[in-house]
Amino acid sequence: MKQEYDILIIEDDEVVNKSAKMILATEGFNVDSVYNSNDAKTRLEDCSYKIVITDLMLPERSGMELLKIVKEKAPHIPVIMISGYATLNNAVESFKQGTFDFIPKPFTYDELLSVVYRAVRFLKAYGSAGGDMSRFISADVPDISGYYFLGDHSWCSFNDDGSVVFGAGIAFSNTMADIKHIEFPEIGSDIIQGNMFVQIYTEDSLVHRVWAPLSGKVLKCNMELLSLKYLLKKDPFMKGWLAKIKPAGVEKELVNLMPLIRQQDI
């Protein structure tokens, strides 16, 4: 009888592969791992995995190509990218192709877990919604025209005065456990597109990192969320905003973002 696996890990480096496998196995997942993309392609043929974690840079076939294979067969399966660089250059491209999230190397035990658990919650919601993603969202979705998205992960919206408001996407904010604490960036600090700008601590003692959709200087943070944490999940596009920034180099960075949330995920 063929064994059912929860997660497939594709990583050519032995220590990273083993580390990821060790973490997930410790958490009780059924983990299968391969070291090259040829094996990965074979394993993905029947796509019995629930979650796929792949290195972005692999010999022969990149993580992007594997992502396409998965998305063609089963668009709902969350694909998590392990990225060798701490910048978005490659990861942002994969967001556009439908990556669930990415984990920059090197990562801690909890950093991997927090992303994987969000994928698990995403799948659960997807299952309970009967595959209809529009019912998965409990939040009110207002008019979000004029919003730009970094995958389904975070968003930004332009104010008339040139400042930009950042927030977390629905697939991010609604796949976390209850929020315990939010760590905002310091006012005046510089943030970089694709790098972390907010950390969200949840009751399951995990930490979720929100990637900045654009680069810029922090002007203001939504401190109201510290007391009204539910707003982040209930109204992520309006009252659940995270930070206001003064952007730098928007023209170049905007091409990395998507103007509207992908239909299949609403």
Added chain:
Amino acid sequence: MLTSYKLIFGISFFAVLIIGVFSYFSVDSYQKELISQIENSAHQISETVKSSTKYDMLMNHRESLHRIIDTIGRQSGIEKIRIFNKVGKIIYSSDKPEVNKMVDKKTEACYACHTADKPIEKISISERTRVFTAHNDVRNLGIINPIYNEPACWQSGCHIHRADKKVLGVLDVTMSLKNVDEQIHVYKVKLMVFAILAIIANSFILWFIVHRLVGRPVKEFLRATDAVAKGDFNFEVEIDEKHEFRNLADSFNSMTRKLAETQRQLYHNAKLASIGQLAAGVAHEINNPLTGVLTYSSFSLKRIENGRVDIEDLKETLEVVVRETKKCREIVKSLLDFSRQIPPRKVEVNVNEVIDRVVGIIDNQLSISRINIIRNYQNDLPEIKADKNQLEQVLINLLVNAAHAIGHEGGTIALETREINSKGEKQIELTITDNGCGIPKENLEDIFEPFFTTKGQSGTGLGLSVAWGIIDEHHGTIEVKSEAGVGTTFIIRLPVNNNFSSKC
């Protein structure tokens, strides 16, 4: 210098044109003047003959008439004197055989009066004059003088002229223009000689001025651009302070200085670019062992925090941490070795060792691309004096290029060193051969050119040009052989006895 010849030719052309036009009018008016003089003297002679023979004619003294005509006709310059009657019969001529012959009225002097076959009695001197070429190719001037009927002629009763006739005959004096033509010829020759001398003198002066004022500075600029093209940015154009070209020279010199500065920056940027490229690869490699360290240590920390300390788990974690940290240490060390800013200096270098070091630095990158390195060294390779850092930079560039050419399909890079003898000079030959995609023929000539790249945005196009510059500074050569689809070979030759001096 082509320009000065063009200038001289152009100005000479105009000189010829001006002198030509001037000569034409000058000769023309000179000729007219001379002919008019002859015309006048012919007219006078004609009148003299007419008046001195008037009496003889009336008296019908033919001998006396003939004698007078013969005497006057013998004078130098007079070709002949003739008298013909109304119907054109030559009554008398100083040229005896002509006598009694008929003159064709349609020719010679007759056309002036007889154009309408009807004689006109009164005509002007110029109308009575004609210039014609005789059978012996000598130009002649003829003037006719009508002999009018006078009362004495019909009253004398000696001969039978009727009173109603107005013209009895014509006196024709022909004078030779030989003298005139000779004078004009001499005049023309003089003018020609003058014109040629003027043009020669003019050309020479022009050549001298152009050479002095333009040729010399241009030659100086030519030498300077040649030197710059060959990479010598220290060449300065020297031109007199008073010369108009001085400003050009100054701006040329400042341009070369800026070029030299830019080149230095380019070298620096290319080095930074190759470090950046390297760093990206190294970061990728370093992140893997760091991930091992971080995951295992954070796992153990979590367990300890939860109060579950398993000594076996902890031991495993620490083993991973130590092993992976050591890997990081190696990577960091090789990166530091490469990027350390050592001022360029020549030291005794073993090329084999340099290659090994470079291969060591990018080994991880090569193995990701599944590239097999084949070393084929000459073990007793003599050491050369070279800048180790720069040589490493060249080799990293060539190896990274080779790896790119091979792509992800895997392949081999063969590294070979040997000592050769070229024109009595000991050299080290290093060949790097890959079995990658090769370089298309049309690109082969350009690959050492700055900013030439086939890698689009990801390449600076400086790598190979800087490599070329470095090898050139070492008085060596670098050449490439490639066949699309088969592979590429770079051959570097470096002299063993090298007194190179670095510009950077």
